[in-house]
Amino acid sequence: MYSASDLRKGLKIQIDGEPYIVTDFQFSKPGKGQALYRTKLRNMLTGNQFDRTYRSNDKFEKAPLMERTMQFLYAQGDEYHFMDIKDYEQFPISKEQLGDDIRFLIDNMEVQVLLFNDIPIGVTLPNFVNLTVTQADPWAKGDTSGSDTKPVTVETGFVLQVPPFVEEGDKIQIDTRTGEYMTRVK
Amino acid sequence: MLDIHNLRKRASLIQNLRHFFLEQDFLEVDTPIRIPAPAPEIYIEPELSGDFFLQTSPELCMKRLLANGSEKIFQICKCFRKGERGNFHLPEFTMLEWYRINSDYNDLIKDCENLLSFLVESLSINNTAIQHLKKTSEKFTVDEAFEKYSPIGLEECLIKGSFEENLCLHIEPQLGLTSPTILYDYPAELGALAKLRKDNSAIAERFELYINGIEIANGFSELTDASDQRARFEKDSYIINSQGRKSPIPEKFLADLERMPEAAGIALGVDRLAMILWGASSINEVITFTPEEL
Numbered sequence: 126m127y128s129a130s131d132l133r134k135g136l137k138i139q140i141d142g143e144p145y146i147v148t149d150f151q152f153s154k155p156g157k158g159q160a161l162y163r164t165k166l167r168n169m170l171t172g173n174q175f176d177r178t179y180r181s182n183d184k185f186e187k188a189p190l191m192e193r194t195m196q197f198l199y200a201q202g203d204e205y206h207f208m209d210i211k212d213y214e215q216f217p218i219s220k221e222q223l224g225d226d227i228r229f230l231i232d233n234m235e236v237q238v239l240l241f242n243d244i245p246i247g248v249t250l251p252n253f254v255n256l257t258v259t260q261a262d263p264w265a266k267g268d269t270s271g272s273d274t275k276p277v278t279v280e281t282g283f284v285l286q287v288p289p290f291v292e293e294g295d296k297i298q299i300d301t302r303t304g305e306y307m308t309r310v311k
Numbered sequence: 312m313l314d315i316h317n318l319r320k321r322a323s324l325i326q327n328l329r330h331f332f333l334e335q336d337f338l339e340v341d342t343p344i345r346i347p348a349p350a351p352e353i354y355i356e357p358e359l360s361g362d363f364f365l366q367t368s369p370e371l372c373m374k375r376l377l378a379n380g381s382e383k384i385f386q387i388c389k390c391f392r393k394g395e396r397g398n399f400h401l402p403e404f405t406m407l408e409w410y411r412i413n414s415d416y417n418d419l420i421k422d423c424e425n426l427l428s429f430l431v432e433s434l435s436i437n438n439t440a441i442q443h444l445k446k447t448s449e450k451f452t453v454d455e456a457f458e459k460y461s462p463i464g465l466e467e468c469l470i471k472g473s474f475e476e477n478l479c480l481h482i483e484p485q486l487g488l489t490s491p492t493i494l495y496d497y498p499a500e501l502g503a504l505a506k507l508r509k510d511n512s513a514i515a516e517r518f519e520l521y522i523n524g525i526e527i528a529n530g531f532s533e534l535t536d537a538s539d540q541r542a543r544f545e546k547d548s549y550i551i552n553s554q555g556r557k558s559p560i561p562e563k564f565l566a567d568l569e570r571m572p573e574a575a576g577i578a579l580g581v582d583r584l585a586m587i588l589w590g591a592s593s594i595n596e597v598i599t600f601t602p603e604e605l
Contacts, residue, residue: 130394152397155483155526156501156519158475159354160395178476 127185129162137169137188144169144188144241169239169246172221188241192249195238197230205230207238207245216245228283229254229301250301255310256280257296264289313599317589321597324585325387327433328407331426332385337409340384342372348561350504351547356393356556358402365391368578370504371564373410374533377574378567385409387581398593399525399583402602407584410576415506415532416516419577420493423520423528424448427491430588440590444522446490453497456482469498486521494519503543505531520579522587530577537568 127138136147149165162179169188195207195216203220205227216238220227226248230236234254239247256279264275274286279297287306291297298307313321329339345363350371357364366372369386376384390406411418427444457465461477468474486492495518499507502515516532534540544560551558585597595601 150397152395152400153475153479154354154395154400155475155479156497157352157354157503157529158478158501161475161479163479178480 127187129160129179129181129183131185132162132164132179137190138166138185139188140166140185143171144190144246148174169241170244190246191240192237193240194235197232197234197236199232207236207248210235218245218248222246223248225304226250226301228281228304229256229299231256231281252301253298253307254301255296255298256283258287258291258293261287261291261293261295264292312604313597317597318599320589321585321599323434324430324588325405325581327430328387328426328581330433331429332409335383337383337385337411338381340373340376340381340386341388342366342369342376342386344389346372348559348564350561350564351544351551351558352503353547353550358391358393367392368406369408370576370578371561373408373576374571374574375564375567377410377412378569378571381410381412383409383411396602399586401582401594401598404594405581405598407579407581408576410533410574412572412574414575415573416495416518416530416575419530419575420448420450420495420518420520422577423493423530423579424491427522430584434588436588438590441588443488443490444587448491448493448520449489450493450495451486452495456486456494460485465498469500474498474501483521483526484524487523487525487527492521494521502531503547504534504540506534525583525587526580527583527587528577528579530575533571533574533576535568535571535573537565540568541565 127136132147132150134147134150138145145166146169147164148167151163153161153163160181164177164179165174166177167174194210196210198206198208204217205220205223206215206217208215229250237249238245258277259280261277262275273288275289276284277287277291278284285299285304285306287297291309296310298310299305300307344366345360346366347363349357349364349367352367355367357367368390369388373384373386385408387405387407389403391403393402395402424447431441431444454465457468457477460482461468462481463473463477468477486494496514497517499513499515502517505515505517508514508516518530519526520528548558548560582594582597586594589597591597
């Protein structure tokens, strides 16, 4: 069990049998009065968001969640298929559930899949992925226009800013949490 | 952690606060931080320190000084409140308190206005976002504010126990946006150490100062009736004990209160004031170290 003082961004709790993640949290205590724990919650199954305010003596159940390492196999329409690397069990995950993670997902990538009562509800990518640059404007040597980055497209279709020396065909490392270029990979 | 530039800004703010009060012949005092009996407050939990408590406010010691001859005093000190942590809260924070005899809460409201104008001028902050601090404050009674902004009236909120929720969600965000706002005349039960109005004993002569939707200071005309104060302490102490916390009655304070002249006193959160002056969105941006950085 959690109590209100455990509430913080990212905490996963269960309400009425469904898992929720705290997406925003604010502690308030107006006018010497009772403490209020104001949260924004997202239902991890439906994606629905709402605001809820709790008091010091409120208690919460931990959401029964499990993480399994899975490999991305293929996409079919809006369904993305993953396979548990230990028991080969396969799970479909919707495009909507994957959200922005799709920008970094390539075949055979190993990811952490979050399950709620054996239903996949979320995917955590590795912090860093290596992707191939599929489109880049050549670096005009002697270009003194002053811009020290240029946009390139990687194999997943994601566009990001990189240093001018990165060329088509290069592999680059990207931080999946920020979507930012880290380094060129040999 | 603050960099040199921000350390200087913080130091300058504290020096200017001091300057403001010294110029007006307030005496700076430093009372003990460890005390045997803080004022019983149902919703403020003090940290234990051996057999003593760390102060949640220097209020009781400062009022004892008034009872013993001080007339105008101020203090800038650390206060401690267990479990309070958020964008506007720290379990250890810096408080400015000042007290003046033969005064009431109206005098404190004027002090607040003068202090804010003085700070904007003396810190020579050209930031247009804080010029509204120099304006004369807008004033609402708590009742008026609920009438104006809350979907549920004050009386119903008090009965249902949703005072804080409605204040916090619907009223506070509207206060102090174009000038400082004074919210005043609180229901008597929300002013544990405040004097009640002579013409209406259901109302305490208490006010709060708001800027940019943030509560900055809490002041009141001091209750000087020691037996009334004892009754209020005993009532709250009983509730606190039933929650499993110790809450001894501050006997020496009550004894001195018998002799205290009419007075008014106020507590102002220095870190929050710094946030407003600097335009910071989190209290973390204005203190040397956050608890997590220690």
